[in-house]
Amino acid sequence: MMLELTAINSFYGKAHILNDLSFSVEPGEVVALLGRNGAGKTTTMKSIMQMVRPRSGSVRFQGRDITGEPAYKVARQGLGYVPEERRIFTSLTILENLEVGRQPKRAGAPYWTTDALFELFPNLSERRNNLGKALSGGEQQMLTIARTLMGNPSLILLDEPSEGIAPVIVEQMAASILKFKEHGLTVVISEQNLHFARAVADRTIIIEGGTKKFDGTFEVLEREPEIRDQYLSV
Template sequence: MAEPLLKIAGADVFYGASQILFGVDFSVEKGQTMALLGRNGAGKSTTFKMIAGLAPPSRGEVRLAGETVSGKPPYRIARAGIGYVPEDRQVFPEHTVDDNLIVGAKKGPRGDAHWTTERIYEVFPILAGMKTRLAGRLSGGEQQMLTIARTLMGNPDVILLDEPSEGLAPIIVQAIADLIRRLRDMGVTIILAEQNMHFCLGIATHATVVDKGQIVYRATIEELRHNEEIKSRYLAV
């Protein structure tokens, strides 16, 4: 049986003397869209920082395409195929949309370049009409789309989306959902960290629930949809 594309095994993470993640275990197969769900402070963003190398595990490991990447510097993990979209977007505000995309451009870990500016503008038509606009003058939703697009320009094997619906108007949240669904249908492997379970139900294929730094549930999104106990215990606001 082939190893999953991304595997986290028994990972502990500390911030100073405080332990944040406890024995985190889950895996993602190629082409899956995994929703990493949990309340605010449950450990979702720390899990992403661990995968990206910004908060390395003190125990356990992160494996990508069969190779251990935990312990490597973040730029090496990015080159290995991890694309990270942080929750605060982090565009280059004084540069144009086109410049932001070019800054992110690199070949994938096997030298592939599926994502080019031409393909980005085809998949993100809203950005195509803003090529020369300064990124700092985009709306929050437009900046979110630009950050996702810039990450794809690095041709990653896995893309980590941290709270992509947070702070956006409902109509923009729907546009982001449509975009993620299109990427999923194109075969992009996505992990989606969200508090908003309803946002994920129509997008994700699988779900992993984290609570107080521990994985408490793993299933398909359909199994989660019908599990009222898990939803009320760990996901109700």
């Protein structure tokens, strides 16, 4: 098992956000966490990374219990995280941003070079010497993902990768995620865009109020429209 969450309960102060949340992800799988804004998707990502430490329950990554470990140690074990806020270094060039993320080759994980990433994200290749502040929102999102891949993770967490970017960039993003799968990278995506999630993911987990409401393929979800309408409709 690549990732396993068991009965996770996470809080912000006294606010109980995740309620006994459990799910697992197989190696090489692309899983989409779906739910409305505020459902608990980002908190799930941060709880996996231990940026929000669960008060109870466990997170296991590649068979190892990482619950309570510092986030930087979790990252060094091969868990990559791309936050919705992007957080690139705007005063550095694209190439310099990528170098910040560089880590050694990791056993059992895809190995990424700058050339491979520029092939994956041609927009970045054309502007490799441009400063981060000169990039569009979509290009900044691509750069954040590429910088994370320079750490050669076994699993990457993508928080709302299609949010607030142009449709043409969304299409490129979807194509890139499918390429990740070809390389054997395990991916967990947090999304509100059902169409985007269906295009890239093998399976979806629907979260509402910090609890799991559905776990299955999109084919099964299509046969249960009442679930889709109850938890995903605006």
